[in-house]
Amino acid sequence: MRIYNSATHKKEEFQPIEPGKVRMYVCGPTVYDNIHIGNARTFISFDVIRRWLIASGYEVTFAQNLTDVDDKIIKRANEQGRTAAEVATEFSDKFIGVMRAANVLDPDVRPRATKEIGPMIAMIKTLIEQGHAYAADNGDVYFAVRSDPNYGQVSGRNIDDLMVGARIEENEDKNDPLDFALWKAAKPGEPSWPSPWGEGRPGWHTECAAMVHRYLGTPIDIHGGGSDLAFPHHENECAQATCAWHQGFSNTWMHTGMLLVDGEKMSKSLGNFFTLAEVLEQHSAAALRLLMLQTSYRSPLDFSWERLEGAENSLTRIAGTVENLRWAANHATADADAAAAEAFAAKVAETRAAFKECMDDDFNTAGAMGAVFGFVTECNQYLEQAGDAADKAAALAAADTLAELLDTFGIELPEPKVELPLGLLGVAAGLVAYTGDDVDEAAAKILEARAEARAAKNWDLADAIRDQLKDLGLTIEDTAAGTRIKSL
Numbered sequence: 446m447r448i449y450n451s452a453t454h455k456k457e458e459f460q461p462i463e464p465g466k467v468r469m470y471v472c473g474p475t476v477y478d479n480i481h482i483g484n485a486r487t488f489i490s491f492d493v494i495r496r497w498l499i500a501s502g503y504e505v506t507f508a509q510n511l512t513d514v515d516d517k518i519i520k521r522a523n524e525q526g527r528t529a530a531e532v533a534t535e536f537s538d539k540f541i542g543v544m545r546a547a548n549v550l551d552p553d554v555r556p557r558a559t560k561e562i563g564p565m566i567a568m569i570k571t572l573i574e575q576g577h578a579y580a581a582d583n584g585d586v587y588f589a590v591r592s593d594p595n596y597g598q599v600s601g602r603n604i605d606d607l608m609v610g611a612r613i614e615e616n617e618d619k620n621d622p623l624d625f626a627l628w629k630a631a632k633p634g635e636p637s638w639p640s641p642w643g644e645g646r647p648g649w650h651t652e653c654a655a656m657v658h659r660y661l662g663t664p665i666d667i668h669g670g671g672s673d674l675a676f677p678h679h680e681n682e683c684a685q686a687t688c689a690w691h692q693g694f695s696n697t698w699m700h701t702g703m704l705l706v707d708g709e710k711m712s713k714s715l716g717n718f719f720t721l722a723e724v725l726e727q728h729s730a731a732a733l734r735l736l737m738l739q740t741s742y743r744s745p746l747d748f749s750w751e752r753l754e755g756a757e758n759s760l761t762r763i764a765g766t767v768e769n770l771r772w773a774a775n776h777a778t779a780d781a782d783a784a785a786a787e788a789f790a791a792k793v794a795e796t797r798a799a800f801k802e803c804m805d806d807d808f809n810t811a812g813a814m815g816a817v818f819g820f821v822t823e824c825n826q827y828l829e830q831a832g833d834a835a836d837k838a839a840a841l842a843a844a845d846t847l848a849e850l851l852d853t854f855g856i857e858l859p860e861p862k863v864e865l866p867l868g869l870l871g872v873a874a875g876l877v878a879y880t881g882d883d884v885d886e887a888a889a890k891i892l893e894a895r896a897e898a899r900a901a902k903n904w905d906l907a908d909a910i911r912d913q914l915k916d917l918g919l920t921i922e923d924t925a926a927g928t929r930i931k932s933l
């Protein structure tokens with residue numbers, strides 16, 4: 446398996462630190478609002494990466510934090526006359542709920558910043574003792590960027606460029622304008638915790654470093670997040686961890702590309718800003734995931750409602766093919782052509798191999814999805830050719846393969862609507878003198894009666910059958926493998 450490491454700008458052969466095990470961390474949200482679909486892209490991408498690692502046989506430990514104390518949370522709380530804790534609890538719960546609705550697996554560990562103050566203070570103390578950090582007169586503690594000879598290793602920036610390019614704000618408490626806060630002294634009315642430097646709260650970059658170390662142990666195999674986090678957030682996490690504990694922080698850094706809406710940057714002022722919850726009110730999680738995974742995680746992703754509608758249609762088409770394969774397997778009335786069945790079974794194996802090859806190449810979901818779409822076409826061709834003589838084993842293997850590959854993407858196919866209502870018994874009793882109580886048998890009788898009526902050119906009876914089924918929300922569908930009654 447090869448993974449693009451954004452710290453080295455290369456695809457590298459993936460070798461976990463402990464054979465067979467993967468420890469990964471993906472920065473979670475700051476919980477002051479509902480997450481937008483750009484955030485969702487990152488979380489869905491890493492969910493698929495995690496699922497593929499698991500499907501490949503790795504034992505994966507996945508940690509993700511909740512930043513539940515931060516300037517934005519405090520600002521929102523003040524605007525709304527609530528406490529920061531109330532705002533954080535509301536949006537933590539909403540985040541967890543909407544992630545589940547998007548079929549993103551829960552992390553194995555979900556630490557919250559406010560519950561990790563002790564480990565963060567311990568890390569800051571270690572950094573001060575080693576000369577990598579200092580307490581300022583105002584009660585803040587800063588990380589001394591120039592004390593880290595490897596600063597810039599994650600984002601590829603160097604200190605001189607940062608000095609030239611940085612928007613240096615005036616802060617006389619810092620020894621150097623590049624230094625960043627590890628601990629912020631409390632202002633009146635802000636949530637705070639006691640520390641050796643007085644009442645205060647941790648800086649954002651501090652929490653992830655402390656949590657990774659506590660829950661996964663450094664170095665880890667994969668650290669991920671949106672590309673906007675590479676600098677300064679990930680750079681600063683890495684600087685703290687490597688200076689505090691003198692070992693690597695993450696062997697591989699992965700960053701997701703940005704999400705555009707109709708080709709433009711998403712922004713509230715352009716009116717093209719959508720939350721994940723809003724999108725899931727109108728469309729299935731499966732369709733959203735299908736849309737997102739048709740672009741590989743590092744490339745910019747173009748979201749539009751038309752594309753989402755298109756993904757919904759693709760999903761219906763794939764589900765229809767899976768249903769038709771199962772139907773054909775269970776209703777074949779003639780012997781299958783052995784050579785055609787063998788050729789079709791070979792396509793199943795080829796599709797699995799192509800899917801794996803793409804996913805093992807830096808999680809190329811776009812290519813893997815292309816293999817699935819190509820296979821759907823081949824399945825439809827096979828069903829067409831085989832008619833009522835499909836090979837049961839090959840057709841079922843194809844159906845299972847489609848369902849399984851999509852499951853690796855966290856895409857659940859819509860349930861086929863085949864359950865026939867009891868009302869069919871009434872239709873059958875009225876039209877074909879059926880007196881049993883088996884719904885499937887009644888359906889078969891009705892289809893038989895319709896076929897006979899059509900053969901005898903008794904259009905009134907054929908129409909009456911169709912109309913009465915319609916009243917029950919049912920329709921008659923002709924497929925290559927035969928005729929069946931289906932929900933509308």
Ligand SMILES: [Zn+2]
Pocket residue numbers: 472473653678682
């Ligand atoms: Zn982080």
